[in-house]
Each structure stands twice: as structure tokens, then as C-alpha cells.
Amino acid sequence: MNKKFLLKAAALMPDLTHQKVTLQDNKVLDQGESVVYDFGDHYVGTVTIDFGWAGSPQDAPALVKIKFSEIAYEVDEDTTDYNGWISKGWIQEELIHIDALPCKLKLKRRYAFRYVKIEAVALSQKYSLIINKLTADTVTSAPEFVPVVGNTPLEKKIDKIALRTMRECMQYEFEDGPKRDRRLWLGDLRLQAITNYCTYKHNDLVKRCLYLFAGTADKNGNISACVFTKPKVLPDDTYMFDYSLLFIPTLLDYLNATGDKQTATELLPLALKQLELAKAQFDGDIVRDSDKLGWCFLDWNLALNKQCGAQAVYIYCAKAAVKLCERLDKDCKAIKLDIEAKTKAAIDTFYDKQKGLFVSGADKQVSYAANIWMCLAHVFGEKERAELLDRLKYYDGAVKLVTPYAYHHYIQALVECRKSIDAHDIILSYWGKMAELGADTFYELFNPENPDESPYGSRAANSYCHAWSCTPSYFLRKYF
Amino acid sequence: MNKKFLLKAAALMPDLTHQKVTLQDNKVLDQGESVVYDFGDHYVGTVTIDFGWAGSPQDAPALVKIKFSEIAYEVDEDTTDYNGWISKGWIQEELIHIDALPCKLKLKRRYAFRYVKIEAVALSQKYSLIINKLTADTVTSAPEFVPVVGNTPLEKKIDKIALRTMRECMQYEFEDGPKRDRRLWLGDLRLQAITNYCTYKHNDLVKRCLYLFAGTADKNGNISACVFTKPKVLPDDTYMFDYSLLFIPTLLDYLNATGDKQTATELLPLALKQLELAKAQFDGDIVRDSDKLGWCFLDWNLALNKQCGAQAVYIYCAKAAVKLCERLDKDCKAIKLDIEAKTKAAIDTFYDKQKGLFVSGADKQVSYAANIWMCLAHVFGEKERAELLDRLKYYDGAVKLVTPYAYHHYIQALVECRKSIDAHDIILSYWGKMAELGADTFYELFNPENPDESPYGSRAANSYCHAWSCTPSYFLRKYF
Numbered sequence: 001m002n003k004k005f006l007l008k009a010a011a012l013m014p015d016l017t018h019q020k021v022t023l024q025d026n027k028v029l030d031q032g033e034s035v036v037y038d039f040g041d042h043y044v045g046t047v048t049i050d051f052g053w054a055g056s057p058q059d060a061p062a063l064v065k066i067k068f069s070e071i072a073y074e075v076d077e078d079t080t081d082y083n084g085w086i087s088k089g090w091i092q093e094e095l096i097h098i099d100a101l102p103c104k105l106k107l108k109r110r111y112a113f114r115y116v117k118i119e120a121v122a123l124s125q126k127y128s129l130i131i132n133k134l135t136a137d138t139v140t141s142a143p144e145f146v147p148v149v150g151n152t153p154l155e156k157k158i159d160k161i162a163l164r165t166m167r168e169c170m171q172y173e174f175e176d177g178p179k180r181d182r183r184l185w186l187g188d189l190r191l192q193a194i195t196n197y198c199t200y201k202h203n204d205l206v207k208r209c210l211y212l213f214a215g216t217a218d219k220n221g222n223i224s225a226c227v228f229t230k231p232k233v234l235p236d237d238t239y240m241f242d243y244s245l246l247f248i249p250t251l252l253d254y255l256n257a258t259g260d261k262q263t264a265t266e267l268l269p270l271a272l273k274q275l276e277l278a279k280a281q282f283d284g285d286i287v288r289d290s291d292k293l294g295w296c297f298l299d300w301n302l303a304l305n306k307q308c309g310a311q312a313v314y315i316y317c318a319k320a321a322v323k324l325c326e327r328l329d330k331d332c333k334a335i336k337l338d339i340e341a342k343t344k345a346a347i348d349t350f351y352d353k354q355k356g357l358f359v360s361g362a363d364k365q366v367s368y369a370a371n372i373w374m375c376l377a378h379v380f381g382e383k384e385r386a387e388l389l390d391r392l393k394y395y396d397g398a399v400k401l402v403t404p405y406a407y408h409h410y411i412q413a414l415v416e417c418r419k420s421i422d423a424h425d426i427i428l429s430y431w432g433k434m435a436e437l438g439a440d441t442f443y444e445l446f447n448p449e450n451p452d453e454s455p456y457g458s459r460a461a462n463s464y465c466h467a468w469s470c471t472p473s474y475f476l477r478k479y480f
Numbered sequence: 481m482n483k484k485f486l487l488k489a490a491a492l493m494p495d496l497t498h499q500k501v502t503l504q505d506n507k508v509l510d511q512g513e514s515v516v517y518d519f520g521d522h523y524v525g526t527v528t529i530d531f532g533w534a535g536s537p538q539d540a541p542a543l544v545k546i547k548f549s550e551i552a553y554e555v556d557e558d559t560t561d562y563n564g565w566i567s568k569g570w571i572q573e574e575l576i577h578i579d580a581l582p583c584k585l586k587l588k589r590r591y592a593f594r595y596v597k598i599e600a601v602a603l604s605q606k607y608s609l610i611i612n613k614l615t616a617d618t619v620t621s622a623p624e625f626v627p628v629v630g631n632t633p634l635e636k637k638i639d640k641i642a643l644r645t646m647r648e649c650m651q652y653e654f655e656d657g658p659k660r661d662r663r664l665w666l667g668d669l670r671l672q673a674i675t676n677y678c679t680y681k682h683n684d685l686v687k688r689c690l691y692l693f694a695g696t697a698d699k700n701g702n703i704s705a706c707v708f709t710k711p712k713v714l715p716d717d718t719y720m721f722d723y724s725l726l727f728i729p730t731l732l733d734y735l736n737a738t739g740d741k742q743t744a745t746e747l748l749p750l751a752l753k754q755l756e757l758a759k760a761q762f763d764g765d766i767v768r769d770s771d772k773l774g775w776c777f778l779d780w781n782l783a784l785n786k787q788c789g790a791q792a793v794y795i796y797c798a799k800a801a802v803k804l805c806e807r808l809d810k811d812c813k814a815i816k817l818d819i820e821a822k823t824k825a826a827i828d829t830f831y832d833k834q835k836g837l838f839v840s841g842a843d844k845q846v847s848y849a850a851n852i853w854m855c856l857a858h859v860f861g862e863k864e865r866a867e868l869l870d871r872l873k874y875y876d877g878a879v880k881l882v883t884p885y886a887y888h889h890y891i892q893a894l895v896e897c898r899k900s901i902d903a904h905d906i907i908l909s910y911w912g913k914m915a916e917l918g919a920d921t922f923y924e925l926f927n928p929e930n931p932d933e934s935p936y937g938s939r940a941a942n943s944y945c946h947a948w949s950c951t952p953s954y955f956l957r958k959y960f
Contacts, residue, residue, distance in 0.1 A: 031567075056717045057708050059661065060567030087511075087540030088602035095575045099589060100710040109579060122568035126717075181539065228537050230580040237536045237606075 005215030006233055012208035013172060014141035018045075021136040028054055029129045034065075034119035036075055037134055042440040042465055044112050044168050044178040045138035052130035053101040061097045062129055063122035064105075068092035068113035070179055070441070070464035075115050077460055084457030090180045091460050095121070101129070110139070112168065112178035112465055114440055142167040146199045149476050154428060157435045162473040165441040166195055169467040170202065173229060174209055177444055177463035184209055184227045186243040187297060188467040190250040191408055195474040197257035206254055207263055213247060214270050221273035223247050225297075241281055241296040241306075242313040244274045249320035255327060265328055272321055275335065278314055285345035287311040289361050298369045299406035300445060300455055304399050305367065308350040308360030312373030315342050319378065343379050350374070356391045357398075367399035368392060369406055375413035386417040393422075402455075403445055404430070404469035411471075415479045424480060431472050442469030485695030486713055492688035493652060494621035498525075501616040508534055509609045514545075514599035516555055517614055522920040522945055524592050524648050524658040525618035532610035533581040541577045542609055543602035544585075548572035548593035550659055550921070550944035555595050557940055564937030570660045571940050575601070581609070590619070592648065592658035592945055594920055622647040626679045629956050634908060637915045642953040645921040646675055649947040650682060653709060654689055657924055657943035664689055664707045666723040667777060668947040670730040671888055675954040677737035686734055687743055693727060694750050701753035703727050705777075721761055721776035721786075722793040724754045729800035735807060745808055752801055755815065758794055765825035767791040769841050778849045779886035780925060780935055784879050785847065788830040788840030792853030795822050799858065823859050830854070836871045837878075847879035848872060849886055855893035866897040873902075882935075883925055884910070884949035891951075895959045904960060911952050922949030 021043060027035050049066070069075045069092070079091050092111050120129045146163050150156035169175045173184040174192040193206045212227045216235035224235035225243040248271045255264040281287055281295075289307040290296075296306040296313070318339045325332035350358045350370070360370045371392050375385045392398060401407050407430050414423035433448045444466035447453045454462050501523060507515050529546070549555045549572070559571050572591050600609045626643050630636035649655045649672065656668040673686045692707045696715035704715035705723040728751045735744040761767055761775075769787040770776075776786040776793070798819045805812035830838045830850070840850045851872050855865045872878060881887050887910050894903035913928045924946035927933045934942050 057714050059708075059716065061569035063567075063569040085605070087543070087604040089541035089543040089577060089604070094577070097569060097574070097589060102711065109577060124567040124569070125565070228539075231582065234537050236539065 001233075002215045002217065005211045009208050009211035009215055009233070012204050012211070014202070014205055014208070016139040016141050016171065017143075019138045021138055023134045025131050025133065027131045029118070029120040029123075029131065031120055031123040031125075034117055035131065037116045037118070039114050039116070039136060042070060042112070042114050042164060042168055043136055043138040044110065044140065044171065045136050046107060046110055047116065048104055048106045048135045048137070049118070049131065050133035050135070051098060051101055051103050051105060052132050054128045054130055056126035058101045058124075058127050060122070060124040061099050062101065062120065064096050064098060064129070065117075065119040065121050066094045066096065066107070067117040067119075068111040069115040069117065070112055072115060072438070074460065074464075075117050079458075079460045082458050082460050084454070084461050086180075086456040086461045088461075092179060110178075110182075140167050140170050141172065141202065141205060142170040142200045143202055144200075149473075151480070154432050154435065155476060155480075158427065158431050158472045159476050161435055161439055161442055162195070162431070162470045163199060165465055165467065166192065166199060166470040166473065168441055168465045169470070170200065170205065173212065173227075174205060174467060176468070177466040179465065180444075180461065180463040181226075183229070184212060186213060186223065186225055186246055186250065187405060189213075190246050190253070191405065191471050191474075192467045193250060193257075194253055195470045197253070198477040199473050203254070203258050203260075207258075207260070210247075210251060210254060210263065210267060214267050217270060217273075220277065221270060222277055223270070223274060238294070240294060241278065241287075241310050243297060245278055245313055245317040247271055247274055248317040248324065252320045252324045255324065261328060264324065268324060268328060268330065271324065272335075275314075275318055275321055275338075281310070285341045286349050287314065298373070299401055300403045301369075301399065301401075301406075302455075304369055305361035305363065305365040308346075308358050308370035309367070309373045311342065311346045311350065312358075312370065312377040312379070315339060315346065315377035315379060316373065318342065343377075346374065346377075346379055355395070356388060357395060365399060366395055366397065368401050368410060369399070371398075372406075372409050372413045375417065376409060382417045385413070386419055389414060389417065389419060389422075402447060404442060404466070404471075408468065408471045411475055415475070420479060423475070427472050427475060431469070439464070441465035442472075444469070481713075482695045482697065485691045489688050489691035489695055489713070492684050492691070494682070494685055494688070496619040496621050496651065497623075499618045501618055503614045505611050505613065507611045509598070509600040509603075509611065511600055511603040511605075514597055515611065517596045517598070519594050519596070519616060522550060522592070522594050522644060522648055523616055523618040524590065524620065524651065525616050526587060526590055527596065528584055528586045528615045528617070529598070529611065530613035530615070531578060531581055531583050531585060532612050534608045534610055536606035538581045538604075538607050540602070540604040541579050542581065542600065544576050544578060544609070545597075545599040545601050546574045546576065546587070547597040547599075548591040549595040549597065550592055552595060552918070554940065554944075555597050559938075559940045562938050562940050564934070564941050566660075566936040566941045568941075572659060581607075590658075590662075620647050620650050621652065621682065621685060622650040622680045623682055624680075629953075631960070634912050634915065635956060635960075638907065638911050638952045639956050641915055641919055641922055642675070642911070642950045643679060645945055645947065646672065646679060646950040646953065648921055648945045649950070650680065650685065653692065653707075654685060654947060656948065657946040659945065660924075660941065660943045661706075663709070664692060666693060666703070666705055666726055666730065667885060669693075670726050670733070671885065671951050671954075672947045673730060673737075674733050675950050677733070678957040679953050683734070683738050683740075687738075687740070690727075690731060690734060690743065690747060694747050697750055697753075700757065701750055702757055703750070703754060718774070720774060721758065721767075721790050723777055725758055725793055725797040727751055727754055728797040728804065732800045732804045735804065741808060744804065748804060748808060748810065751804065752815075755794075755798055755801055755818075761790070765821045766829050767794065778853070779881055780883045781849075781879065781881075781886075782935075784849055785841035785843065785845040788826075788838050788850035789847070789853045791822065791826045791830065792838075792850065792857040792859070795819060795826065795857035795859060796853065798822065823857075826854065826857075826859055835875070836868060837875060845879060846875055846877065848881050848890060849879070851878075852886075852889050852893045855897065856889060862897045865893070866899055869894060869897065869899060869902075882927060884922060884946070884951075888948065888951045891955055895955070900959060903955070907952050907955060911949070919944070921945035922952075924949070
């Protein structure tokens with residue numbers, strides 16, 4: 001842990017803007033009855049519930065279940081038997097005893113919600129529970145509302161939802177999702193940061209997050225995929241090949257957006273260190289494949305072979321390192337030579353000339369992710385990339401994308417070879433579909449062909465406001 | 481509500497004595513695992529649990545179930561499907577999310593417990609929960625420990641348990657039970673008070689409770705069976721024929737124990753008012769029977785006909801009123817005449833000469849309760865009462881007693897006609913049986929023939945430390 005860096009991060013701790021949202025009611029519940037409140041939009045914050053009673057004096061503690069839901073579907077989902085592999089602890093559901101009514105029940109935890117369901121699980125035969133008022137103390141570190149852009153109502157709707165998603169994830173750090181995991185992941189940060197530069201412009205929050213990652217690098221310089229900040233700053237022990245490397249373009253984007261050479265200079269050695277550390281995963285100039293679950297992320301897809309994509313991410317990040325060095329007048333001849341070698345090896349090893357596509361792993365898997373990242377790494381020129389992406393689109397059996405994170409990279413790859421119409425179509429069909437289904441914020445995971453899908457064994461653990469889904473606001477401003 | 485009386489009650493609010501009890505541990509729990517802590521005796525108080533974690537950083541909220549149990553049996557009882565008629569809200573079980581470990585979790589509610597079970601319902605695959613320490617902040621308003629009495633080990637054991645029961649129920653008021661209902665009932669108070677006078681001698685606590693009942697009488701002077709004090713003082717809307725009347729002997733006992741004529745004089749008019757109000761339940765000189773559930777208590781037995789017992793309670797309380805008036809130099813000729821009339825009517829109407837027992841209701845039910853109360857009311861002389869109690873003992877099909885409250889009155893009736901051996905036997909066989917079964921405190925309900933019995937549909941809602949069970953400490957000191 002680098003104390004100096006962590007002190008800088010601490011000094012950049014943002015103030016949260018609080019906004020009270022109140023729902024008045026005089027709902028009377030008997031035992032077993034429930035009521036659902038709709039706050040009308042997605043919020044992050046704490047909630048106070050003003051309870052009273054009717055009938056005889058309260059002769060037994062009230063047992064109340066309070067469930068917070070980001071989307072309408074969650075409200076009535078029975079989570080009793082939830083047995084997904086991701087912790088049940090994420091389900092925003094509390095069982096609380098109230099010994100003495102009337103009572104202003106201030107729930108201490110922070111929730112992400114639009115809907116609040118209150119159920120009188122146990123009262124007594126003699127009294128009823130009254131709900132007088134719900135007050136949400138909502139929080140964000142987003143400085144202000146940003147005007148919505150878009151040429152059509154759907155574009156405007158998409159931008160509004162993406163901006164809301166960003167805003168909700170902007171807390172003391174850029175969180176991946178305010179319901180889950182409520183913390184800073186490098187992959188999410190990179191997309192939040194580029195969207196931030198053209199929307200909320202809370203650049204110090206990006207700076208704080210860069211220092212949190214830098215300050216929690218291990219003694220060898222490895223940057224964790226994720227940083228915890230409560231109860232104290234701590235790196236996760238999850239290290240992913242791509243996430244660590246993506247510190248480099250995240251720093252470059254920050255420098256480009258802010259011109260803050262001091263920070264870039266201070267963090268450059270650690271950024272370059274990621275390239276060096278990544279070499280342990282290479283055999284010669286080729287990334288060694290691995291069976292280790294999650295060794296490289298790319299997309300939330302267990303069927304995806306990561307070898308080729310990892311090689312592409314390396315080249316992409318090395319090129320960002322070159323740009324950083326050039327801006328900061330640092331020598332980078334060795335990196336350039338390395339990029340040449342890795343690019344040649346990538347094409348020799350992974351490019352299937354017959355298919356005209358990159359393939360990955362021992363089984364020579366064709367996937368969107370691998371080909372997209374090879375495009376982003378610019379291993380080919382613009383025209384060849386455009387042709388490759390066309391072939392990919394019509395290739396039968398390519399492993400598809402499952403997360404908005406991966407869709408972001410697809411769109412970026414498309415716009416970088418002037419395939420703006422395709423890119424635009426995907427924004428409208430992917431994010432637009434979520435919007436049409438009633439999203440207030442964009443989801444962590446979305447399969448337009450199966451909107452109920454969850455990799456966690458139950459949708460109850462899904463995050464419906466997820467940072468890596470916010471980039472339509474970036475694309476709409478930058479490219480359309 | 482009488483403000484003057486309530487101010488007096490408030491001024492007598494006792495200080496609680498706090499005692500810390502700590503269990504050190506370093507127990508590691510994985511998801512789904514649990515551990516049971518044994519505090520070694522029954523306690524009332526709040527609990528703080530010192531949690532840590534092991535393994536990877538805490539990547540999901542911990543969902544922890546914490547269950548407080550008075551007796552060992554409760555610990556592993558599955559309460560998921562509890563559907564007894566008494567509120568599930570009484571079950572001392574919390575489900576709590578811990579967002580950030582390590583954490584000193586201070587549970588705000590007060591519990592009655594010897595055992596604490598902690599279950600890691602949900603963690604994640606990456607970390608374990610550590611329990612470092614449990615600290616109980618135990619409370620009582622009992623001034624100090626009282627030396628145990630008894631001629632045999634079993635008597636000593638019974639007295640120790642009864643004293644513990646008293647102590648645990650002595651809080652800001654004399655509670656009926658610190659698990660349930662955690663409040664002041666007149667029937668319980670009377671037995672706690674007489675036991676208090678010969679044990680803890682916290683006479684101001686009795687005084688406070690008398691003023692709470694007096695201060696919450698309704699505008700006609702009706703004294704409630706029960707008073708709530710949180711969040712503010714409020715009478716229950718439960719009025720029971722016998723409980724209201726028992727305010728009179730409770731006041732008399734207080735005067736006899738303390739000599740506090742000022743309080744007795746101030747509360748006498750309200751005490752006498754209970755006799756007058758009770759007349760509404762009379763047809764001539766006979767209590768009118770009623771189908772209304774709980775119109776008169778006597779015992780926790782729905783099969784018991786209350787008419788005859790109610791008549792006896794009236795006479796018993798009228799006689800206490802006479803003694804109060806005589807001590808306070810008040811005229812009570814009218815009460816004496818009334819007692820004569822009610823006694824004659826009682827014998828004429830309820831006494832079955834053939835059986836030599838009192839019978840109750842249209843079905844002429846023979847019950848222990850009715851006969852016991854007629855003995856306590858001294859409608860016959862000592863010798864006749866002794867003979868009646870003998871006949872009762874051998875009468876086949878008499879409705880039996882189910883609560884320690886009713887057993888208390890049986891023993892009192894026996895000792896008042898010199899049947900001390902029978903009385904002693906019952907203490908040893910009834911309370912002694914609880915002691916043998918491992919009680920730390922005496923129960924609300926106990927059927928020696930079926931220790932698992934509960935009138936609530938499940939033992940989960942039973943109270944295992946209940947004030948009305950404390951009187952062995954009174955009998956052992958006063959009569960043995």
C-alpha cells in the first residue's frame with residue numbers, strides 16, 4: 001500500500017449531494033398485508049419510515065419486512081429459497097422488529113431502489129400497522145444534472161437513462177453498481193471516466209479512483225481489479241490480466257481530458273509496471289491460455305476463451321502507454337518494439353486467414369470479444385477492420401456478447417472504422433430495448449433475446465443500475 | 481389518565497444495574513454454519529457482537545441470523561413456519577446484514593436469553609465470518625442478590641431459580657416476562673410484590689407500578705389489566721373482572737409491607753371504585769356468567785368456567801378493602817354488609833352440598849380454580865376449607881390448574897388451612913419438576929405431565945422466565 005497515494009485519494013473524497021424524496025401515505029396494514037411504494041425513479045440512499053398503529057395498543061412487537069427493488073419485477077420475487085452462487089446477502093431485504101409504535105424507523109443501510117415493499121409479517125390480533133410517510137435521503141456525488149442529448153425521442157430516452165445510471169453510481173467512488181457490488185472496479189471505472197468527461201465532468205472523482213488503485217497496488221506493483229473502501233481501503237485479491245492493464249488507457253484518457261500532467265507523471269511508472277507484470281502471462285510473444293476462472297475478464301461469459309482477447313488488450317494498452325510516454329516526454333522505444341513483436345505474433349498465431357477472423361485457444365474459438373479487441377488494438381488498418389467486423393457479423397456460431405461492457409467495446413470498434421450506422425443500430429437495439437422495457441437505469445446484464453437471464457442463478461442478485469452500461473451518453477455526445 | 485399519579489410513577493423510575501458478561505471466542509463460520517453460545521444463566525439485556533472476517537476481503541454483505549433463547553430447546557426450533565395465534569413478533573430472532581467487516585454489531589433491542597445462536601446465512605465463496613466476542617450488557621432494577629433459603633438442596637435450587645425469575649422481571653417496572661410480554665400486568669404484579677417484600681424489598685418499584693395502574697384508570701375509574709410504558713404510558717384496553725379487583729389486595733399488601741399510609745390513602749378511593757364498578761357484572765348478589773373470552777382470568781385455561789371463581793375473587797377483594805379501610809380509619813360498614821350478602825349468595829348458588837364442592841356456570845363445572853378462590857375468600861372456616869380441599873383433591877374430573885399463577889393460589893389456600901405438607905409437596909413436584917428439567921428461571925406455563933405443551937400453538941412463543949412463577953421464594957420464606 002502506498003500511503004502517499006492513498007492520502008491523495010482521501011483528500012479527494014467528494015461531498016455527497018443529498019436530496020430528500022418523501023411519499024406521504026396513511027396506509028393501514030393488518031398482519032400478512034403489504035404495500036408497494038413507487039418513488040418514480042431510481043434512487044440511491046437511506047430511507048426513514050414513519051410508522052404508527054391503529055386499534056388496541058401495540059401488544060406485541062411488529063415484525064416488518066422491507067424490500068427495496070430497482071425494477072418492478074424484483075418487488076414480488078420470492079427470495080426465500082434463493083440459492084444462486086452470488087451471495088444472498090446482496091438481496092435488499094430487511095426483517096425488522098419494532099418494539100414500540102409510533103416509531104420513525106431510520107434504516108441505516110444504503111439501498112438502490114425505485115420500489116419499496118413493506119409487509120406486516122407479524123403484528124397481533126389487536127392492532128394494525130400504519131405507514132404514515134417514507135422519506136428517502138438520496139445521495140450522489142454527481143455535481144448537477146446534465147442536459148439530455150439525442151436526435152430522436154428514443155435517443156433522448158437512452159441518454160437520460162444512461163445519465164441517471166452514471167449519476168447513481170457516482171458516490172464516494174465510481175461504483176460499479178449501487179445495489180451490487182457498491183465498489184470500485186477498474187473495468188467499470190474506465191467506461192465511467194470517459195462518459196464523465198463529456199457529461200458530469202467530475203474529474204477529481206476519476207483522479208481519486210486512480211489514486212485508490214495506485215495506492216493499493218501490491219508490493220510488486222500489481223494493480224487489483226477492485227478496491228474496497230469500507231471500513232478501510234483495501235485491494236481485492238482479484239487480479240485480472242485485462243483489468244490491471246486497463247489502468248494504462250484509463251490514465252491516458254484522464255490526461256487527455258484534464259491535461260493534468262502532474263498526476264499522469266506520478267502514476268506513469270505504475271502504469272508501465274502493468275505491462276512488465278503482464279509478461280509473466282506470456283510464452284514468448286503470445287499470451288498463454290489459462291483454465292483459471294476469471295484470469296482475464298473481457299465479458300461475463302464462461303464459454304468465452306480469453307487467450308486471443310487478452311493478447312489484444314495487451315497491445316491496446318501498450319499503445320496507450322506509448323501515447324502517455326509521448327505526452328509526458330518519456331522514452332518508449334522498447335514499448336514500440338514490443339508492440340510490433342506482439343502484433344506480429346498475434347496475427348501469426350490467432351488470425352485465421354481462411355475465415356478472415358481471429359480465433360482463440362486450443363479449440364480456435366471464434367468470438368465477438370476477441371475480434372473486437374483486436375480491432376480496438378488496431379492490429380489492422382481501418383479498412384481491414386471494417387471488413388473483419390462485417391465478416392464477424394455474418395459468421396455463424398461466433399460466441400456472442402452478454403454484457404453492456406462488451407457491447408461498449410463493439411460499438412467503439414465499429415465507430416473507429418466508420419461503421420457508425422451499425423454502431424448506432426446496436427445502441428438503439430440493445431440499450432433501446434432496455435429503455436423500451438421500462439428501465440430507469442441500465443442493467444449490468446442484458447440479453448435482448450432473454451431479458452430474464454441471470455448468470456447468478458436468480459435475477460434477485462442482478463444489478464439493474466450498472467456503471468458499465470452508461471456509455472451511450474459517451475457515444476451520443478462523441479460520435480452521433 | 482391521572483397526571484398527578486403518572487408524575488409520581490415517573491419520579492419513581494428506577495435506575496437499572498448493569499453487569500457486563502463477555503464470551504471470548506475466535507470462531508470461524510463459513511456460509512451456512514452456525515454456533516451456539518451459552519451464557520451459563522438467564523440474562524436480560526442488550527448484546528454486542530464483535531465480528532471479523534477471514535480469507536479474501538468481504539466482497540458481499542454478510543447476512544447473519546441471531547437467535548436468543550431462554551432455554552436450550554428453543555435454540556434449534558425451526559420457527560420459519562410458526563403460525564401460533566400469539567404474534568411471531570415475539571420470537572427473539574434477527575436477520576441482519578453487515579456491510580463492512582470488521583464490525584462491532586450492537587443490537588439495539590433488549591433480549592431475554594441464556595443461549596445465543598449465530599448463523600452465517602449468507603457470506604460469499606471468498607470469505608468467512610469470525611466471531612471474536614459477545615458482550616452482554618445485562619440489566620435489572622433488583623437492588624442486589626438475595627441469600628438463598630431452603631432446608632434441602634431441592635428447596636435451595638427452587639428458591640435460587642425463583643429469585644432469578646424475580647430479578648430478571650424487575651426492570652423499569654415489574655414485567656410479567658422479559659421475553660414476553662415485557663410489561664406490567666396487575667395479576668403478575670400482585671405476586672411479584674408479595675415475593676418482593678420478603679426478598680429484594682424494592683418497595684418503591686411496587687409503588688411506581690401502583691401509580692402506573694392508578695394513573696391509567698379510565699374516566700370511570702376502571703383499572704386496566706395491563707399498562708404499556710413505551711413509547712409512552714398507556715393502559716391496555718384489556719379489562720378483566722378479577723385483575724381490576726386485585727388492585728385492592730395489592731394495595732393492602734403494599735400498606736402492610738411498607739406502612740406507607742400516604743400512598744394507601746391516596747389510592748384507596750380508586751381501589752374502592754373497583755368494587756363499585758364490578759357490580760355491573762352482578763345480577764343481584766351473583767356474578768353473571770359471560771361468554772366473552774378473557775372477561776375474568778383466574779387461569780390460562782379456556783375450558784375453565786369463571787363465574788364461581790369471579791364471585792370468590794370479588795369477596796376476597798372486598799375483604800381486603802375492609803382491611804384497608806380499617807387500617808386507614810375509613811368507614812366500611814356498607815362493604816361488610818355487601819360481603820355478607822355476596823358470601824351467602826355464593827354458598828346458596830355455587831356450593832353443591834352433595835359433592836361438598838363449589839360448582840360453576842350453567843354446567844355446574846367443578847374446578848380447582850373456583851374452589852381455591854372460595855377458600856382464599858374464606859367463605860368457610862379453616863376446618864371446612866381443609867376438608868373441601870381434600871375432597872377437591874380426590875374428586876374425579878375437576879378442571880385442573882395450568883399456570884404457576886393458579887398453582888400459587890392453590891398453595892396459598894392450602895397453607896391458610898394448615899395443609900402445609902400438601903402445599904410443600906406441590907412446590908416440590910411442580911416447581912421442583914421444572915428445576916429438575918434444567919430451568920434457570922421459572923416458566924409462564926408448565927404442565928408436568930406434558931412439558932412441551934403451549935397454549936400458543938408453538939413453544940417458540942412461550943415465556944420461560946415469568947413473574948407469576950416466582951412465589952416459591954415467598955412461600956419458602958413465609959411458611960416453611
